[in-house]
Amino acid sequence: MASPPTAVPWIPPVLYTAVLAGGIYHAVVSDGPVRVGRTGGFVAGLVLLVALELVERRRWSPSTPVRPAAALLAARLALFSAVAVLDGSGVSRALFVLVPFTAYLVFGRRTGLACGAGCVVLLVTGYTLWVPRWWVRVEYVSDLLMFGLGLALAVSMAAVAVREQQGRSRLEGVLAELENSHERLSEYALRVAELSTADERNRVAREIHDSLGHHLTAVAIQLEKAEAFRERDPRASAKAVSDARWSAGRALTEVRESVSALRDARPFSLTRALADLVRHLGDDRLTVTLHVTGDEAGYDAASLTALYRTAQEALTNAHRHGRATRIDVTAAYGESTARLVVADNGRGFTADPAARPSGTGFGIRGMRERVELLGGRVDIDDHSDPRAADGAVVTVTVPRSPLLAGSSG
Known part of the structure; x- marks a missing residue:
C-alpha cells in the first residue's frame, strides 16, 4: 500500500x-x-x-x-x-x-x-x-x-x-x-458490419445469377435458335424471338419486383411463377411439364423463392448444358417441408464439367448456399431418372419456415 x-x-x-x-x-x-x-x-x-x-x-x-x-x-x-x-x-x-x-x-x-x-x-x-x-x-x-x-x-x-x-x-x-469493452464492441460491430456486407454481397450475387442470369441465358439461347432457324423454319425463328422478348420482359419484371420487395413485402406465388416459367420455356423441341401437389399457403416467402431460383437454375442447366428434350418439374407442399424435383432426359452434368455438382460453377454453389441457409437440402443425381438412361434429377427440400431468422430470397 x-x-x-x-x-x-x-x-x-x-x-x-x-x-x-x-x-x-x-x-x-x-x-x-x-x-x-x-x-x-x-x-x-x-x-x-x-x-x-x-x-x-x-x-x-x-x-x-x-x-x-x-x-x-x-x-x-x-x-x-x-x-x-x-x-x-x-x-x-x-x-x-x-x-x-x-x-x-x-x-x-x-x-x-x-x-x-x-x-x-x-x-x-x-x-x-x-x-x-x-x-x-x-x-x-x-x-x-x-x-x-x-x-x-x-x-x-x-x-x-x-x-x-x-x-x-x-x-x-x-x-x-x-x-x-466499448473498443471491443466497436471492433465487433465493425466485424459484424463487414460480415453482413459480405453476406449481403453474396446474396445479391446469387440473386443476380439466379434471376437475371437465367433470363439472359434464355434470351441468348432463343436468339441463337432464331438465328439458326431464320432460313429453314421462319415460324420457329419467330417463336424464338418472341420467347426471347418474353424472357427479357420477365427479367425486367423481376428486377422491379426485387426493388419493390425492399420497400414492402408483396405475396409471392411459387405455383404461379413455375407455371409461367414452364409455359414460356417449352417449344416444339422441348417438352416441359409441371406437377403440383399440396398448398403453398403458410410457407415463408424465402423458402418459396429458393425453390423458384433452384427451378430456374435446373431448367437452364437441363436446356443449355444437358440438351434435354423433356423436363418434368414436380412441386409438392407438405405439412412441414416443400420439395421440388426437376428431372430431365438430357446428357446430365457429366456433359459439362463446369455444371457438375462437385464442380465449382457458381450456379450449383449458389443453389446449395441459398437452400442450406434456410435449413434445406439439395440432392443432384446424374443417372437416377427411371425414365431415361441418362439425364439429371435435382431434388430440393426446404422447411416451411427458414431455420435461419432473417433469411431472404
Whole structure:
C-alpha cells in the first residue's frame, strides 16, 4: 500500500499553522522571558515539516512508495518530538495525531491503530516521568482525553480517505474496463458490419445469377435458335424471338419486383411463377411439364423463392448444358417441408464439367448456399431418372419456415 499525499492534502499544513500560531502566542504572552533560541528551534522544526510535505508531493505525487513513505514518517516523528520539546504551550502535541493518520495511509488499518495506541502510551509515559500525580490534575487528564479524541478523528479521517481512494481506483478500473469493452464492441460491430456486407454481397450475387442470369441465358439461347432457324423454319425463328422478348420482359419484371420487395413485402406465388416459367420455356423441341401437389399457403416467402431460383437454375442447366428434350418439374407442399424435383432426359452434368455438382460453377454453389441457409437440402443425381438412361434429377427440400431468422430470397 502506498501513501496518497493528495488524499487529504490540507490537513498537515492547517495543523502546522495552528501549532505555530499557538506556540508563538504562548511565547509572547507568557510571564517568563522569551527564549529566542528555543522559539527559533520550534519554528525551524515546523518549517522542516512543511519542507518534507513539499518534497514528498513534488517527488512522488500522486502516491508515495512504501519505503520512502516509511522513512518520511520516521523523520516526521522525530521532528514532532523535537517541536514538542521546544514548545512551551503544549499545543504541538496535536502534531502526533498525524502519526496514525499517515501510518494508516501507508501501511493500512492495523498499523494506523497501533501507532495511535503507541502515541497514547508515549504521552502517558511522558506524563508519568515528568509530571508527578498527573492523573489527579484536571488539565493533564483533559489534555489526554482531547489527544485521544484527536487520534480517533485522525484515524477515522484516514479510513475515509482510504475508502475514497479505493473507490476512485475501482471507478477508474470500471471506466477503463468500460472503455475497453466499448473498443471491443466497436471492433465487433465493425466485424459484424463487414460480415453482413459480405453476406449481403453474396446474396445479391446469387440473386443476380439466379434471376437475371437465367433470363439472359434464355434470351441468348432463343436468339441463337432464331438465328439458326431464320432460313429453314421462319415460324420457329419467330417463336424464338418472341420467347426471347418474353424472357427479357420477365427479367425486367423481376428486377422491379426485387426493388419493390425492399420497400414492402408483396405475396409471392411459387405455383404461379413455375407455371409461367414452364409455359414460356417449352417449344416444339422441348417438352416441359409441371406437377403440383399440396398448398403453398403458410410457407415463408424465402423458402418459396429458393425453390423458384433452384427451378430456374435446373431448367437452364437441363436446356443449355444437358440438351434435354423433356423436363418434368414436380412441386409438392407438405405439412412441414416443400420439395421440388426437376428431372430431365438430357446428357446430365457429366456433359459439362463446369455444371457438375462437385464442380465449382457458381450456379450449383449458389443453389446449395441459398437452400442450406434456410435449413434445406439439395440432392443432384446424374443417372437416377427411371425414365431415361441418362439425364439429371435435382431434388430440393426446404422447411416451411427458414431455420435461419432473417433469411431472404
